Amino acid sequence: MTPILAATEDIKVQLVFNNAGYISTGLFADTDLERLRCNLECNAGCAVPITHHFLRKMIERKEKGLITFTSSASCYLPGPTATLYSPSKAFLTNFANTIAAENHDIGIDVVVIHPSPVNTNFYKNEGPQLDSLKTAQKAAASPANIAEQIFASAGRLTVWDQGLTCGVFRVVNKVLDYQIFTEVITRFAFLNGDHKKLCKASKTRNEGKSQ
Structure with a gap:
């Protein structure tokens, strides 16, 4: 937070964009814990102190404002092979909705957007390359549209679902109860090509097999 505080010390900030985030791929047990922590902090954790600081300043000055959060269509689904991405985005969505409910009456708007694939550096991800991400990139929209x-x-x-991918995920959640859909993913994830590739390369899973 120190660089942010220093850069905005003499600025009356009324627009806050919580847009930082990236995907870290791989099986959870194979991924370095520090890498997981960094991913969680960037995607979800850092939005808490940033929002807290600027929201308080707006309230103290009795000013209206806008706080936005870039979540993801993935927040609606479990996310095997990129373990912390979906959960971190689900947190961001729920956090944004809660902040919105607390501050709507004083003229501070909150928007959380669930983009379908967007053409950014997101696809230069940390970790093993996934075929599913390559497919998603082909349908990526312009950042300007978001x-x-x-x-x-x-x-x-407060919540804006953008694009076809997000629409499909919402329909799936309407047709199948979340718990039921989770059971389907749990039982059939092993058939996914990315899952197979990661399991084959997994040092954790394969340790001792050749002995």
Whole structure:
């Protein structure tokens, strides 16, 4: 937070964009714990002190404002092979919704957007390359489109589901109860190509097999 505080010390910030995030791929047990912690902090944890600081400043100055969060369509689903991405985005969505409910009455708007694939450096991910990400990148939208939809949602919607991928995920959640869908993924994840590839390369799983 220190660089952020220093850079905004003499600025009355009324627009806050919690946009930082990346995907770290691999099986959970095979991934270095520090790498997991960094991923969780960037995707979810850092939004807490940033939002807390600037929200308090807005309230103290009795100013209106906008706080936005870039979540993901993945927040609606379990995310094997990229263990912390979906959970961290689910936290971000719920956190944003809670902040929205607390501060709507004083004119501070909160928007959380669930983008479908976006054409950014997101796909230069940390960890093993996944075929599913390569497929998603082919359908990626322009970042400018996401920015436009965030501003269009301000003062109108708290949660904005953007794009076809997000729409499909929502439909799946309507058709199948989340718990049921989780059971389906749990029992059939081993058939996924990325899962097979990671398991084959897993030092943790394969240790001692050749002995």
